[in-house]
Amino acid sequence: MGRKGISEAVIKRLPKYYRQIKMLDDANIERVSSSTLAEILGITASQVRQDFYNFGGFGQQGYGYDVKNLRKEIAAILGLDQEYNMIIVGAGHIGKALAGYKGFVKEGFRIKALFDINVQEKTYNGVPVYPMYNLEDYLKENQIDFAVIATQADSAEDVARELIKNGIKSIWNFAPIDLRVPKDVVVENISMSESLFVLSYRSKNRT
């Protein structure tokens, strides 16, 4: 626990390495060089080696890296060597899309329940949907690792408070708002509209 001094840029590259290495492994490729990884990721080979050095290096660079081992090591670093229970608060379009997405289960993220103020159906894609007033009891009775906030911006802060009060320490936030949380709570934001606006900016300022 508690790797320190790893830069944001390296942390953000880890899932990209993982994705590429998984694809290589699934294609039965056994070894990969830092220069091949570098080319795929659009960085330099020395950057790849430097990134890996943060985590002990992953074996000899002269022979390239053992793909299976690399996959296992990076999965473990990302915490993908275990399973997690998730709940989603907000059963709107995004909440439902996440509940329906099969890719998360494959990586060990199990979506256990959806919560919403306004319950319109009892289950969605096999995931039970509960009213918000059940959230506290549910969190007391179930071991939940991650909570997804997929509500409107104006209720996200209240939802976060309630989740944290009931022991949630990791939040994946889809609401377009920066949540204020205690230091021991981890929040990862994903903002659709910010991404769309960057696209719009780049389209306008095409070079």
Add this chain to the structure above:
Amino acid sequence: MGRKGISEAVIKRLPKYYRQIKMLDDANIERVSSSTLAEILGITASQVRQDFYNFGGFGQQGYGYDVKNLRKEIAAILGLDQEYNMIIVGAGHIGKALAGYKGFVKEGFRIKALFDINVQEKTYNGVPVYPMYNLEDYLKENQIDFAVIATQADSAEDVARELIKNGIKSIWNFAPIDLRVPKDVVVENISMSESLFVLSYRSKNRT
């Protein structure tokens, strides 16, 4: 067209400024200082002024910024002072969630059609759903500015090629793959699983 030398970090902050300034404006707040904006965004006041300086400064800092004017200026920089027609390729969970999301229309992004190999319903949330083999004709007959790729990774590259061949120059990519595109095509990626893995990493390496 063609602002040059604006850093990636500044571009990524623009939507955050826009979001905050819109909230201030909607709350009828007329002026805002760089230090208030800085606090909200978690950066320094001098960084805010430096960011704005890239675009001409937006008025005197001693008196703070005029919120309405700032909103208008940043909207224009982001290209949000006009309307766009979008299509979505891939009518799975994510494609449908995007088609159902009302927030985009408010900012001028109109979702005109969904495309999928396997058309299960003729419309979704009022958006027509067409089979993939209609894509080429559709793009010839309609003025489409942005295309969203919400397919599986393994078909995203083919979809991108088809879109580009038919004149699309701006792609919002939700497929977990880095698309290879000609230089004049703009791609903005949004990767759910990368974001989730970063959350998982941070949860494991909590400090």
